[in-house]
Amino acid sequence: MVTLPFLDFPQALSPAECETIVALAARTPLEPATIWGGAADHVDTRTRQAERCYWARDAETEWIHARLDALFAEAAARFETEVDPVFEPIQFVRYGVGAHFQTWHSDAGADRYDERRLSASVELSRPDDHDGGVLEIAPAIGLARTLPQGGARLFRSRMIHRVTPVTRGTRHALVAWTGKRRA
Ligand SMILES: O=C(O)CCC(=O)C(=O)O
Numbered sequence: 001m002v003t004l005p006f007l008d009f010p011q012a013l014s015p016a017e018c019e020t021i022v023a024l025a026a027r028t029p030l031e032p033a034t035i036w037g038g039a040a041d042h043v044d045t046r047t048r049q050a051e052r053c054y055w056a057r058d059a060e061t062e063w064i065h066a067r068l069d070a071l072f073a074e075a076a077a078r079f080e081t082e083v084d085p086v087f088e089p090i091q092f093v094r095y096g097v098g099a100h101f102q103t104w105h106s107d108a109g110a111d112r113y114d115e116r117r118l119s120a121s122v123e124l125s126r127p128d129d130h131d132g133g134v135l136e137i138a139p140a141i142g143l144a145r146t147l148p149q150g151g152a153r154l155f156r157s158r159m160i161h162r163v164t165p166v167t168r169g170t171r172h173a174l175v176a177w178t179g180k181r182r183a
């Protein structure tokens with residue numbers, strides 16, 4: 001039997017909820033997405049080109065965090081680990097034409113190996129809103145996007161993954177992580 005390196009929740013959010021989140025992002029300034037370079041975060045568009053903002057847990061975003069907490073709790077059981085409720089800001093990402101996170105990477109660098117045990121990516125756009133922009137998680141590469149709008153894919157943060165370049169349209173995604181909060 002083939003075991004895929006991720007767990008999908010095809011209806012994690014409703015299409016209306018996705019639109020609410022995209023509308024919230026339209027009121028939030030987006031900035032170029034950065035990567036971790038060993039000493040500091042910086043922009044490197046060959047590695048990653050996208051615009052993003054972060055949302056800490058507050059009155060307006062609490063419902064989103066709560067939904068992610070529930071998904072992470074279910075995924076933690078499946079991946080035989082334990083996680084705390086989401087404690088780092090969640091990330092909204094916009095990938096326009098040419099945008100990508102094409103470098104294979106882990107979300108759990110040595111500096112936060114335990115704080116990031118699980119990652120989640122929620123597709124906020126409809127599949128026909130864009131071509132490319134596929135989240136690939138090794139070794140399951142070369143697959144087309146299968147999740148509908150509102151579908152979430154959860155995976156171990158240490159698994160290398162990437163997002164292929166968008167060749168048409170725009171892809172919006174909500175990306176979050178959790179693990180064990182440092183004492
Ligand atoms: O856009 C995505 O689905 C995932 C992006 C990603 O891998 C990251 O932000 O670390």
Ligand SMILES: [Fe+2]
Pocket residue numbers: 105106107161
């Ligand atoms: Fe990532």
